[in-house]
Amino acid sequence: MTVSELNQFIFTADPQIIEFLCTAKVTEIQLDEGWCYIGCSTCSKKLIREETSFTCVPCNETNAVAKLKYRVILSVSDDTGSAAFLGFDEEVASLTHVLASDAAQIVGIGTNAQVDIDLPRSLPNLVGSTYTFQLRLKDFNFGPNHRSFTISRIFPARDLAPKPTFSQEGGEDTDQSLPQSVAT
Template sequence: MKDLLKATEEDVYWVLAEVVSIENFREWCYLGCPTCHKKLTPEEERFRCTNCSVTLAGGVYRYKVSVCIMDNTGHGNFVLWDRECIEILGKTSSSLMAEVEKKTGDPTRFPEDIESLVDKKAIFKIQLKKKSEENAYRGGISLGVLSMIQDPNVLAMYEGKQDIGTDESDEKTPEK
């Protein structure tokens, strides 16, 4: 982690780490465009996708869970998107929201299911991008998870190898 946080190259990196906490209890999902998945902006009684330049009656709820991960060199915040959360939780954010509403009467309440992400160990494939003011609170770095490898056999092979590597084939980069 320490080396990743010092990295200056926009690239894809691999990190073996464990989720230690959930960071965004209020904003664990967002209403996204069904076509491009970007967040929709409310516009009167409809929603606007600025990426696709369309106005829609509704969208699709998608996961966007900010987690704190840690390895033996440090910690950082990663964003787990729809694909990773569905893989781990086994349900879409819409179905989880419906379960929460049925159980509590409040669909916006933070779902306990998301807490199950804590203590998950994985090899995270990270897209490192420099951002302007949007992520200034993180030192100008955005860490989005592209995929996760949770296979116990693969994790066992890479235990103890905490160095990061770029997506090029080298001994630090796990193969899928």
């Protein structure tokens, strides 16, 4: 699916949970919302900062162990349009080969906790590369506040073989640059 088709789909289709493959080039790392978050080491959900600790609501843990997790918004484009794709910890780490917790560290506790680095060097290296993204759309993607598509998997883009062309008379038009026979 092209980026344009993906953007059009969310405006015309009924809300649903569906997945698509889309091949696009990373054009920018959006930093308005940062590149990481402080997540639970057990369930990966964002932790609530308390005065002297972190709380994980899903785990019902008032002294949760914090771990830095990727949350990266990639600006992507293809020949048909542009969009924002949201990559979380495992997907981004598979591209960068660096865990978020190895790229930076959490300094401080509770409400004073901060990440000690602005942007790991491995993230800007993604810009200019083309990937095939498996995107998972949920009900909220179809709302008026839709801003990004969530990445569920990332594959290196691969060049596809050209499609054969066929003449109107039913015979195949062959490209003279292609071998006409194959050796056994």
